[in-house]
Amino acid sequence: MEQYKGRSFLQKIAVGPVYYYERPSRSGNRQQVRDVERELRRFSEAKQAVFAQLSEIYQKALQQAGEDSAAVFLAHQALLEDEGFGNLVCSTIQKQHVNAEYAVTASGEHFEKLLEKTDDAVIRARAADLRDVTERLLAVLGNCKAGPDRLEQPSVIVAEDLSPSETVQLERSKVLAFVTRKGSSNSHTAILARAMNIPAVTGIEIDRSWDGKLCVVDGYESMVTVAPDQNYLNQIKSKIEQESRRQKLLEELRGMPTVTRDGRRIRLYANIGSVQEADSALECGAEGIGLFRSEFLYLETDDYPSEEAQFDSYKTVLEKMRGKKVIIRTMDIGADKKIDYFHFKPEENPAMGYRAIRICLKEPEIFKVQLRALLRASIYGDLDIMFPMITSVNEVQQIRSILEQVKKELEKEQIAYGDPQIGIMIETPAAVMISDRLAKEVDFFSIGTNDLTQYMLASDRQNPELEEFYDPRHPAVLEAVRMVTENAHKNGIWVGICGELAADLTLTDTFLRMGVDELSVAPPFLLTVRETVRNLSMREED
DSSP states (O other): OEEEEOEESSSOEEEEEEEEEOOOOOOOOOOBOSOHHHHHHHHHHHHHHHHHHHHHHHHHHHHHHOHHHHHHHHHHHHHHTOHHHHHHHHHHHHHHTBOHHHHHHHHHHHHHHHHHHSSOHHHHHHHHHHHHHHHHHHHHHTTOOOSSOOOSSOEEEEESOOOHHHHHHSOGGGEEEEEESSOOTTSHHHHHHHHTTOOEEESOOOOGGGTTSEEEEETTTTEEEESOOHHHHHHHHHHHHHHHHHHHHHHTTTTSOOBOTTSOBOEEEEEESSSTHHHHHHHTTOSEEEEEETTHHHHTSSSOOOHHHHHHHHHHHHHHHTTSEEEEEOOOOBTTBOOGGGOOOOOSOGGGSSOTHHHHHHSHHHHHHHHHHHHHHGGGSEEEEEEOSOOOHHHHHHHHHHHHHHHHHHHHTTOOOOOOEEEEEEOSHHHHHTHHHHTTTOSEEEEOHHHHHHHHHTOOTTOGGGTTTOOTTOHHHHHHHHHHHHHHHHTTOEEEEOSGGGGOTTTHHHHHHHTOOEEEEOGGGHHHHHHHHHTOOOSTTO
16 A cells, blocks of 8 residues: 655545556657648648637536636637747748648747746746647647547546646546646646546656556545555545535535524625536525626637627526626736737736736726626626725726716616626735725625735745745735724625635634625535534634
8 A cells, every 4th residue: 555645626535546647749750841831731720620629628618617717728729829829830831841740849849938937927837738739739730639548437547747628628427536746726727626526636756557556535635545455445435435424414504594503694605707607506505696707708709798798698697596696796807817809918927917907997998898788787686796906995986987987878878777786806915904995985895815815925826836835824814804804894894705715614713703794615615614604603602
C-alpha cells in the first residue's frame, strides 16, 4: 500500500482502478514542401475543425459545469482566431516552404515563450491554453483524436496535468476522480472538477506503474492511496457508507428553512452563471439567486448582445425561479474575461485595470442596453441589480444617474419596467473602508470574498505559485467582513457574502455572529450550508 498527501479540490471519496493518462506527443516534424498553397489550406481547414470542436466542448461544459467554467473554451476559440498566431503560421509556411504541422508547432512555441515571460500571472496562464489549442490543431492535421482515449470502465484518472478540454471531454459517468501532479485549487481543471462534483487531488508525484491498480482518492484527507490493503479498504468502505447516509439526511433538508436552533433566519441563495443553472439551483434547494453572473451573455456571442437577447435571458431566469429573489450582477468583463469585440488595450495588470463597472461608466451606451433589459425584465419576478468593483460613492451616484436616464427613456417609449433594489459588491479595500458612506447610497451589500482576498493580501488568486499566500481566512479579510456588516446594519441595509468563503463551513458560525444576513453559494453546497446553519445557535448559553 502506497499513500501520498496532496491538495484536495472537493471533499468526496472515490475508489477504482487507475487510468494513467499520458498526453501523446504531437510535435510537428519539419518537412520541406513544394505545394505551399496546399499547406495553407490544410491549416485553414484544421482551424475550422478545431473551432467546431471547441464549440461542441463549450456546450458540453455549459451543461455539466456551468457558464463560469465553460467560458475557458470561448477563450480557446479567441486564441485560435488570434491574428498574430495565424499570420505567423501562414508566414512560416510561405517563407520556409514547410508543412503545416511544423509551422503550427513553431508558432505555438514562439507565443508560449512570450506569454510565459510576462510578469502577469493571468497572461502567463494563457500559455497553457495556447498549448491546448496547438495540440488540437496538430491532432486534426495528423488525423488523431485529441484528448484521453475513451474509458472502458469507471476509473480514477491519473495524469501529469489535464487541460480543460481534456477534462470536459471525458465521459462523466466513467470518471471517478482526478489525481494530478500539477494544478492549483484555482486552476481551470479544479474549477471544472468542483462544478462537476468529481473529487480531485493535486500535488501528487504520480507513477506510470499505477496504471490498472486499485486506487482510493480521499478528498476529506487530501490523500491518494494506491494498492490499498484490506484493512484500509474496510475503513474507506465505512467512510463511504457514512457519506451516503449523510447525503440522504441532507436530501431531507431540501425544502426546509435555513434557520438556526434559536430561530435566526438566514437567506441561503445560489450563485449561477447561466440560465440553465437556475434549474440546478432549484433542485438543490436554493431560496433564491444571490449572484447571477450576466457576463455569460457577452462571452458566448461574437458581438454585443442585444437588448432583446438580454431581456429574454433575465425574464427566463425570473420565471424559472417563480417569485424567488434573483440578484443579477451587471457585466463583470475584463481581467481574465477578455472579449475581442470590446477591443481591450494591453494592460500590465488587468485584474486591477479596465474592467466591470469602469467599462460601464466609460461606455454608458453599452451599459444602458443592459440596464434597459434588466428594468424591463424586473416586472416578471423579484429582481435586484448589483454592480461590481465599486471603489467610490461617486461611482454609485453615476450609476443611479444613468439608471434614472434609462427609466425616463422607457417611460417616454411607454415601455413597462419595475423598480428593482440596487446593491453593490464589496470586493475592494476602498469599498470596505468607505462602506459606512456607501451604505447610505444603496439597498444592500454583497461581499465578493474572492477578489476581496486577492486585493487585501496583494496575492493574485490566479497564480498557483501564490496559493500558500492567498488565504481567504486571513484575519484582515474576516475583519473586513465584520466592518462591512456593521456599517450595513448601522445604515439599515442587509449584507450577504457571495464569494467562496460563503461555503466554508468552518466560518458559518463566525459569519452569523457577525450578523451576515445572506449566504450565496454554488448549488452543490446549498444543503451542507443549510445543515450547518440549522445546527447552530446564537445564544451564548448554547
